């Protein structure tokens with residue numbers, strides 16, 4: 001391979017082969033070349049093949065050339081020379097225009113008349129590529145100035161805020177449609193019959209061993225009363241089911257077993273036990289849980305909060321009764 005053109009042909013062929021392979025092979029998110037390393041082998045084969053074709057065609061040419069008469073050889077050389085001169089002429093032309101330098105023969109026209117120890121200076125024009133780039137920056141600058149400082153366009157910081165706000169709304173919208181995305185901050189009490197039925201099924205497969213079918217409690221605490229060790233209300237119950245109870249008590253975290261939606265369903269089902277009377281209720285544990293949202297409302301009313309020492313259930317629990 002002697003000529004630049006044959007190198008370019010081989011490179012072009014390889015790029016084409018690579019792109020074709022990438023586009024035609026279904027490799028999902030990954031690049032085909034990562035997923036199927038065998039493609040490296042295919043590409044190597046293709047490279048050898050392309051080089052071989054180049055070498056063969058060059059050899060063929062030289063054999064044919066040798067077979068020509070002297071006259072024909074001379075003719076061939078002339079035409080070959082002309083062809084070479086033409087090669088890439090378009091690109092060369094564009095390059096020349098962009099650089100805009102004077103050819104050496106014409107440098108005499110632009111040489112300045114000072115001369116320091118034989119060092120002289122050419123008064124070249126600014127290269128067009130640079131000059132036009134400069135003009136473009138001026139135009140850009142004017143437009144920018146007018147847009148952002150005269151007509152008060154949205155600046156970056158504002159744009160960022162707008163985009164963040166849009167994204168927040170989009171996320172919120174998406175969360176509404178995707179129940180499965182709930183977390184402890186967004187979980188709401190589910191009331192649809194289908195969700196509660198699903199919650200019941202989950203409860204009966206996973207939880208009855210310790211909490212009993214009616215929620216009356218066994219190894220685990222009674223879930224029907226208003227006393228909660230780890231807090232009542234959908235958020236606390238969801239959190240307890242997700243993260244488990246206190247260490248060593250037996251309530252494991254269910255977040256690996258149950259999806260967020262399933263945890264919300266079973267939590268809603270558990271809260272449905274409130275006020276029911278189980279067959280063998282376990283004694284209350286923990287304290288009466290008051291929804292802080294309700295408390296906030298209650299604080300506005302004149303309420304008398306007293307600590308009722310007679311209702312202490314066990315030594316670990318503190319009971320605060322809110323009375324009207």
Ligand code: HEC
Nearest residue numbers: 206207210219220221228229230231240245246249250251
């Ligand atoms: C191996 C027995 C066991 C299983 C199974 C079990 N729990 Fe529990 N659960 C407990 C224990 C023990 C506690 C008390 C944890 C503590 O004291 O920290 C508890 C506490 C709870 C609480 C908090 C009660 C409170 O008073 O704060 C909820 C809610 C609860 N479990 C729901 C569930 C649900 C829903 C399931 C099924 C997905 C389940 N549990 C499965 C043993 C179990």
